[in-house]
Amino acid sequence: MTEQTLFFIFAILAGGGALGVVILQDIVRMAFSLIISLGSTAGLFFLLGADFVAATQLLVYVGGTLVLLIFGVMLTASGPFRRIKMSSGETLLGAAVGLLFFSVIAFTVIGVNWQAVPSHRQVATTPSDQSGNTSRAIGMRLVGIPADAEIGLHSDSGSRTGYLLPFEIVSVHLLVVLVGAAYLARAKRHESTDAAQEDA
Amino acid sequence: MIPTLADTATTIQSTLEGWELSEGWAMFLAAVIHVSLVAGFFGLPAGIFIWAERKVSGRIQDRLGPTRVGGKFGWLQAIADGGKLIQKEDLVPAAADGPLFRVAPYVVVVSSLAALMFLPFSDGWIAVSLDIGLYLMLAVMSLEVIGVILAGYSSGSKWALFGGMREAAQMVSYEIPMSICVVIPVITAGSLNLNEIGAMQSGWAANWILFNDPFTFFAFFIYFVCATASCKRAPFDLAEAESELVAGFLTEYSGFRWSFFFLAEYASMFAVCGIAVLLFLGGWHTGIPGLDPLINGLRYTSESWVFSWLANLLGFTVFFGKASLLVCVQIWVRWTLPRLRIDQVMMTCLKYLVPISCVLFLGAVVWPLALSFTGHTTWGSPTGNRAAPAMQLQSRDAVPPSTSALRLPRLPLAASDSNEDAGR
Numbered sequence: 001m002t003e004q005t006l007f008f009i010f011a012i013l014a015g016g017g018a019l020g021v022v023i024l025q026d027i028v029r030m031a032f033s034l035i036i037s038l039g040s041t042a043g044l045f046f047l048l049g050a051d052f053v054a055a056t057q058l059l060v061y062v063g064g065t066l067v068l069l070i071f072g073v074m075l076t077a078s079g080p081f082r083r084i085k086m087s088s089g090e091t092l093l094g095a096a097v098g099l100l101f102f103s104v105i106a107f108t109v110i111g112v113n114w115q116a117v118p119s120h121r122q123v124a125t126t127p128s129d130q131s132g133n134t135s136r137a138i139g140m141r142l143v144g145i146p147a148d149a150e151i152g153l154h155s156d157s158g159s160r161t162g163y164l165l166p167f168e169i170v171s172v173h174l175l176v177v178l179v180g181a182a183y184l185a186r187a188k189r190h191e192s193t194d195a196a197q198e199d200a
Numbered sequence: 201m202i203p204t205l206a207d208t209a210t211t212i213q214s215t216l217e218g219w220e221l222s223e224g225w226a227m228f229l230a231a232v233i234h235v236s237l238v239a240g241f242f243g244l245p246a247g248i249f250i251w252a253e254r255k256v257s258g259r260i261q262d263r264l265g266p267t268r269v270g271g272k273f274g275w276l277q278a279i280a281d282g283g284k285l286i287q288k289e290d291l292v293p294a295a296a297d298g299p300l301f302r303v304a305p306y307v308v309v310v311s312s313l314a315a316l317m318f319l320p321f322s323d324g325w326i327a328v329s330l331d332i333g334l335y336l337m338l339a340v341m342s343l344e345v346i347g348v349i350l351a352g353y354s355s356g357s358k359w360a361l362f363g364g365m366r367e368a369a370q371m372v373s374y375e376i377p378m379s380i381c382v383v384i385p386v387i388t389a390g391s392l393n394l395n396e397i398g399a400m401q402s403g404w405a406a407n408w409i410l411f412n413d414p415f416t417f418f419a420f421f422i423y424f425v426c427a428t429a430s431c432k433r434a435p436f437d438l439a440e441a442e443s444e445l446v447a448g449f450l451t452e453y454s455g456f457r458w459s460f461f462f463l464a465e466y467a468s469m470f471a472v473c474g475i476a477v478l479l480f481l482g483g484w485h486t487g488i489p490g491l492d493p494l495i496n497g498l499r500y501t502s503e504s505w506v507f508s509w510l511a512n513l514l515g516f517t518v519f520f521g522k523a524s525l526l527v528c529v530q531i532w533v534r535w536t537l538p539r540l541r542i543d544q545v546m547m548t549c550l551k552y553l554v555p556i557s558c559v560l561f562l563g564a565v566v567w568p569l570a571l572s573f574t575g576h577t578t579w580g581s582p583t584g585n586r587a588a589p590a591m592q593l594q595s596r597d598a599v600p601p602s603t604s605a606l607r608l609p610r611l612p613l614a615a616s617d618s619n620e621d622a623g624r
Binding site: 032073 | 227228297299300303330331332335336338339340342343345346349350352353354361364365368369371372392
């Protein structure tokens with residue numbers, strides 16, 4: 001009962017925030033409704049007992065990415081409140097892409113035989129078993145140890161790397177992106193200083 | 201059995217269920233009681249520290265500070281301030297983006313209030329006890345900057361926009377060394393659970409993580425600098441900068457919404473200092489040799505819940521005292537040092553704090569390994585119950601190296617299991 005109420009609150013907020021991103025025109029208002037949407041998604045993760053994923057959602061998307069987004073808008077905006085005006089062709093194209101993506105997700109959800117799913121996980125609502133305890137399991141998986149198995153027993157089983165290698169590859173990609181961004185920013189600044197000197 | 205706050209909530213809930221309330225209502229009421237307690241801790245430090253700030257700044261500037269309100273020391277000054285601010289008109293400038301302007305203070309208040317949920321005030325006196333408590337607390341506290349940026353952007357004023365941009369730049373860069381410095385004691389303790397980290401540091405003061413190795417010692421100071429910057433306190437108060445930017449992001453705010461920002465600032469000062477106390481300064485332990493085992497004996501082994509409750513109350517007092525001391529250092533620094541320029545702030549972070557914290561991080565990782573190779577143990581004492589990772593590593597000659605590498609992830613498991621057993 002309680003978790004259903006909470007689920008509906010978070011689900012409505014997540015959906016409403018996402019709609020707000022589409023409907024609103026002021027960029028920072030869009031960013032704020034994106035904050036509501038992403039934060040509510042973190043709440044849904046908490047309801048599912050996935051506390052680590054929820055905290056990461058808050059830290060990375062709400063606290064990190066969105067701050068940079070608003071920061072970028074503030075740095076680049078020419079007027080006081082930056083707005084996005086879209087032509088009707090763009091609106092139609094966007095709506096078509098959105099509908100296609102929605103139908104992909106909807107058909108996937110409908111296609112699952114929910115009766116066959118073995119057991120719905122009991123949502124922890126009492127304070128004593130609030131802790132999802134997922135961080136330890138995630139860490140073990142990262143270095144290739146199944147969380148439910150006894151440690152030591154599978155010391156010579158096949159794949160020892162776990163998710164560490166993919167994780168590292170992704171982080172090296174991010175590093176490449178960062179270096180590229182820094183390079184682009186530097187190059188631009190040199191041009192602008194040259195131009196300023198020419199103007200002087 | 202220790203009556204932790206979580207257990208208290210369960211008992212509150214079950215008591216309410218005994219009064220023929222439904223489960224949902226009982227849980228709702230128990231949650232309301234929890235939230236009121238945390239909200240009390242949101243208001244209480246703010247009230248004390250606002251008065252302390254005025255008093256300390258007065259003394260530093262050779263004045264008396266508040267003297268009239270509430271008797272001799274002006275100790276009701278914070279309440280008088282609040283009463284004045286509530287009476288003021290709730291203004292929204294015509295040039296502002298109304299809805300965002302109104303909602304920005306709430307974002308700041310909610311995030312700094314929610315951060316207190318994950319702070320253990322004494323062993324088990326914690327609203328939400330999670331394995332990732334520290335991580336989640338930092339995540340929630342990082343949301344505060346969104347409110348400040350929104351306030352700066354939506355005010356429709358250039359001063360406010362400058363303040364908001366500076367705050368964004370400062371927060372984004374200072375979060376990096378702060379997070380790295382937070383990870384260093386986490387490596388030492390082997391847990392992200394703030395309650396566990398605090399409970400590990402019993403015994404005398406040498407068992408505090410601060411004195412565990414040189415790297416944690418210096419990490420504390422780097423953390424404290426970054427924490428001061430993350431609360432936008434002077435010498436890092438670039439977002440306000442009242443001598444350059446009028447009042448920065450606060451320029452257009454007045455009355456109660458203005459006071460929300462200040463309540464949140466003092467509450468988050470208390471929160472970051474509380475994290476520092478838990479991670480480095482022994483949490484709720486006194487650090488006096490011989491005293492902590494006595495209190496722990498009272499807490500864990502006594503039959504009556506009154507004694508363990510009293511022990512926890514003493515622990516709460518110690519914790520609150522240590523955190524208040526750190527807050528007073530922040531106040532002292534604010535009224536002593538001049539403000540840095542924005543380029544100096546960024547240079548301090550990117551050229552000094554980030555490299556220093558990276559070196560400290562590396563050192564803290566290598567330290568237990570180096571200790572185990574040289575055969576030394578960490579400092580610490582038999583009176584403490586600290587299980588330092590270095591001590592566990594010493595048994596490596598008893599087992600083959602491959603399995604000793606496998607044993608490492610098991611340590612936190614073992615530590616938490618024993619703690620949970622003690623909890624039951």
